[in-house]
Amino acid sequence: MRIAAGEFRSRKIVAPPGDDIRPTSDMMRQVIFNMLQKYGLPADAIVLDAFCGTGALGLEALSRGAASCVFIDKSRKSIDCCRENIASLKVDGKTRTVHRDVLTPGSAEAPPASLVFLDPPYRKDFIAPALAALAACGWIAPGAVCVAEAEEGACPAAPEEFALLNSRSHGGTEIFFYRYAG
Numbered sequence: 001m002r003i004a005a006g007e008f009r010s011r012k013i014v015a016p017p018g019d020d021i022r023p024t025s026d027m028m029r030q031v032i033f034n035m036l037q038k039y040g041l042p043a044d045a046i047v048l049d050a051f052c053g054t055g056a057l058g059l060e061a062l063s064r065g066a067a068s069c070v071f072i073d074k075s076r077k078s079i080d081c082c083r084e085n086i087a088s089l090k091v092d093g094k095t096r097t098v099h100r101d102v103l104t105p106g107s108a109e110a111p112p113a114s115l116v117f118l119d120p121p122y123r124k125d126f127i128a129p130a131l132a133a134l135a136a137c138g139w140i141a142p143g144a145v146c147v148a149e150a151e152e153g154a155c156p157a158a159p160e161e162f163a164l165l166n167s168r169s170h171g172g173t174e175i176f177f178y179r180y181a182g
Contacts, residue, residue: 001056003089004030006063013054013085021053021078024119024149029060031170032147035177039145039165041115042066048113048139050102050120050130055082057117057147059089068094070110070139074101102130105137112141116180118148127156127176135161135180142182150174 003011004026015023024032036042042061047069049058058069069091071082079099086095096110102118103126116134120126127148134140145165150156152172158164162178169175 001054002026003060003063005033006060006065008059008063008089011063011089013056013059013088014081015054016077016081021075021081022119022122023054023056025171028149028170028173028175029056031168032057032175033060033064035166035168035175036115036145036147041145045115046111046113046141048072048116048134050116050118050134051126052082052097052117053078053119055085057119058095059085059091061115061117062089062091062094066115068096068110070096070098070113072098072100072102072105074099102126103133105133105139108138110139112138112144114141114144116140116144116146118146120149122151122154125156128158131162131178131180132159135159135182140180140182142180144180146178146180148176148178150176
C-alpha cells in the first residue's frame with residue numbers, strides 16, 4: 001500500500017498479514033479524496049480516523065494538507081500498525097492514537113474533528129452507533145464531513161443529525177458522505 005497523493009505521495013505504509021485488518025485500497029482512497037475536494041477538504045482539517053486499522057485514511061489526509069489526526073481503534077494490532085506508519089512518515093507531532101472502542105469512545109481527548117473517517121468491519125451495522133457515540137462525546141465538530149465505508153449494497157442509517165451528502169460505489173465498497181448538523 002502507498003499514499004496516493006500529496007506530501008507523502010508514493011510512500012509505503014504497512015498492513016499486517018492476515019484478514020484481521022481490511023485497509024482501504026489506494027484506488028478507493030483516491031475516489032474518497034476526489035469527492036472530498038468538493039467540500040474543500042482535507043486542507044487544514046482536524047481529522048478523526050475511527051476504526052483506523054493501518055491509519056491509511058488519516059495518513060492520506062495528512063499527506064494532502066490536514067492539520068492533525070486522531071486515530072482510534074480497539075484492536076491493539078491496529079494501533080501498533082498505525083503507530084508504525086505514523087513513525088515511518090514522521091508525523092508524530094500531528095497525530096495521536098487512542099486505543100479504545102469507537103462505540104464507547106469516552107469524552108473527546110482532542111479538538112472536535114472537521115473531517116471524520118469511519119471504516120468499521122463490514123456487516124456489523126456499526127456506522128450509525130459509531131456516529132452517534134462520537135457526536136455525543138464531543139469528537140465531531142458541527143458542520144463536519146463524515147465519510148463511512150460499508151460493503152456494497154449496504155444502506156446504513158445515520159442518526160438524524162447527519163445529512164447524507166453523497167454516496168459512491170466502487171469495487172464492492174460503498175462510500176457515504178454525511179454532514180453533521182451538531
